[in-house]
Amino acid sequence: MNLSDFLLSIIAFSPDELQDITSHFEKENIPKDTLLIAQGQISKKLYFIEKGMGRSYYLKEDGKEVTQWFFGVGKFMSSVDSFFQQSSSLYYLETLEDSVIYSISNEKMDLLFSKYHKMEKLGRLVSIEMLTKVVNKLNAIQFQTARERYDYMLAEFPDISYRVPLGHIASYLGMTQETLSRIRK
Amino acid sequence: MNLSDFLLSIIAFSPDELQDITSHFEKENIPKDTLLIAQGQISKKLYFIEKGMGRSYYLKEDGKEVTQWFFGVGKFMSSVDSFFQQSSSLYYLETLEDSVIYSISNEKMDLLFSKYHKMEKLGRLVSIEMLTKVVNKLNAIQFQTARERYDYMLAEFPDISYRVPLGHIASYLGMTQETLSRIRK
DNA sequence: GTTTTCCTTTGACCTAAATCAAAAAGGGAT
DNA sequence: ATCCCTTTTTGATTTAGGTCAAAGGAAAAC
Numbered sequence: 001m002n003l004s005d006f007l008l009s010i011i012a013f014s015p016d017e018l019q020d021i022t023s024h025f026e027k028e029n030i031p032k033d034t035l036l037i038a039q040g041q042i043s044k045k046l047y048f049i050e051k052g053m054g055r056s057y058y059l060k061e062d063g064k065e066v067t068q069w070f071f072g073v074g075k076f077m078s079s080v081d082s083f084f085q086q087s088s089s090l091y092y093l094e095t096l097e098d099s100v101i102y103s104i105s106n107e108k109m110d111l112l113f114s115k116y117h118k119m120e121k122l123g124r125l126v127s128i129e130m131l132t133k134v135v136n137k138l139n140a141i142q143f144q145t146a147r148e149r150y151d152y153m154l155a156e157f158p159d160i161s162y163r164v165p166l167g168h169i170a171s172y173l174g175m176t177q178e179t180l181s182r183i184r185k
Numbered sequence: 186m187n188l189s190d191f192l193l194s195i196i197a198f199s200p201d202e203l204q205d206i207t208s209h210f211e212k213e214n215i216p217k218d219t220l221l222i223a224q225g226q227i228s229k230k231l232y233f234i235e236k237g238m239g240r241s242y243y244l245k246e247d248g249k250e251v252t253q254w255f256f257g258v259g260k261f262m263s264s265v266d267s268f269f270q271q272s273s274s275l276y277y278l279e280t281l282e283d284s285v286i287y288s289i290s291n292e293k294m295d296l297l298f299s300k301y302h303k304m305e306k307l308g309r310l311v312s313i314e315m316l317t318k319v320v321n322k323l324n325a326i327q328f329q330t331a332r333e334r335y336d337y338m339l340a341e342f343p344d345i346s347y348r349v350p351l352g353h354i355a356s357y358l359g360m361t362q363e364t365l366s367r368i369r370k
Numbered sequence: 371g372t373t374t375t376c377c378t379t380t381g382a383c384c385t386a387a388a389t390c391a392a393a394a395a396g397g398g399a400t
Numbered sequence: 401a402t403c404c405c406t407t408t409t410t411g412a413t414t415t416a417g418g419t420c421a422a423a424g425g426a427a428a429a430c
Contacts, residue, residue: 058328068324084313085313117302120309123309124312127313128266128270130316132270134320134323135319138323138326141323165378166377177377177379178379179418181379182417331386350406363388363410364387364388367409367410
């Protein structure tokens with residue numbers, strides 16, 4: 001899914017508006033396993049995934065990675081708090097496959113938000129959608145068993161689940177790789 | 186904190202705008218333990234808490250309540266997905282104290298979003314703030330021990346934690362009341 | 371092809387927190 | 401003060417899932 005189609009699927013932008021908005025994004029080919037943001041940095045860019053996939057992860061003191069979110073085709077990818085509040089990121093953000101990505105800076109994004117009421121609305125709608133998804137994950141983690149959490153995962157990220165290493169999925173679901181391996185049988 | 190002060194703390198509305206916006210809200214006194222939305226209903230209203238507090242909770246099949254969120258003074262309270270996406274609510278929403286609350290319907294809120302670009306921006310900022318808070322809770326639940334989660338709770342809801350029954354807090358933190366009781370010593 | 375590296379599975383054991391159950395402590399109402 | 405009802409604490413036991421360790425498999429590198 002490309003950027004224009006995605007934007008139009010949410011808000012009825014005019015061709016001119018769409019042209020202006022998309023011109024603020026930069027299209028990039030980013031290879032697999034590229035780090036986009038490191039923990040502690042302030043995220044300068046928001047990414048839209050046209051092709052490929054990414055994940056955000058947290059690095060614990062003991063050196064273990066904990067996947068925080070997966071980002072698939074047709075989604076915005078960022079360290080949300082860092083990008084929108086220009087604060088130091090708690091997470092690393094990386095590509096998991098060779099990807100085609102549209103990126104935009106914080107300044108340009110704010111400019112678009114100010115220029116277009118419709119864009120502001122899009123921002124609100126996308127935020128709410130993300131919010132409900134995070135709440136769903138919270139539910140899964142908070143009051144479901146390991147087995148039920150795996151089912152939630154399959155429903156939320158059907159296409160992603162078989163494309164990434166087991167360990168990434170296990171930590172996303174708040175369990176160990178061993179436990180997930182046993183569950184899958 | 187009253188509604189006008191809250192709105193002004195986020196966006197510089199003109200006196201006229203502020204007057205128009207707040208006139209769409211209805212001020213109500215709501216007694217303790219009043220149910221505002223039941224599971225399965227579609228949330229018709231968004232609430233702003235001037236005084237008092239509330240919580241949202243999920244009812245499990247075995248009849249146990251699991252607190253999903255606490256809402257304190259100066260915050261918007263709702264079953265987010267239900268209100269903004271007009272879908273059936275997964276949660277109950279109730280007051281935990283006698284409260285003074287401003288409420289607004291979904292239709293009026295949409296009207297304000299359409300009428301004022303600034304209001305749309307406010308909606309986006311509030312959504313993002315909520316999103317980052319939910320992500321913080323997710324972190325606490327996903328990779329912290331019971332003891333650390335309690336500390337997170339004290340930081341996030343300092344004033345609330347000693348005003349509600351232990352069981353509500355325990356379920357909010359994804360642990361049993363017994364465990365929380367043992368931790369507190 | 372063979373080797374190296376990474377990823378997944380399996381096994382044995384351990385531990386944090388859940389469950390079950392009952393006692394203790396508060397807090398209103400009368 | 402006493403009684404009733406709700407909330408919190410304490411104790412004994414169980415369990416889901418974690419940890420540690422090693423063996424298979426699969427895919428990339430040589």
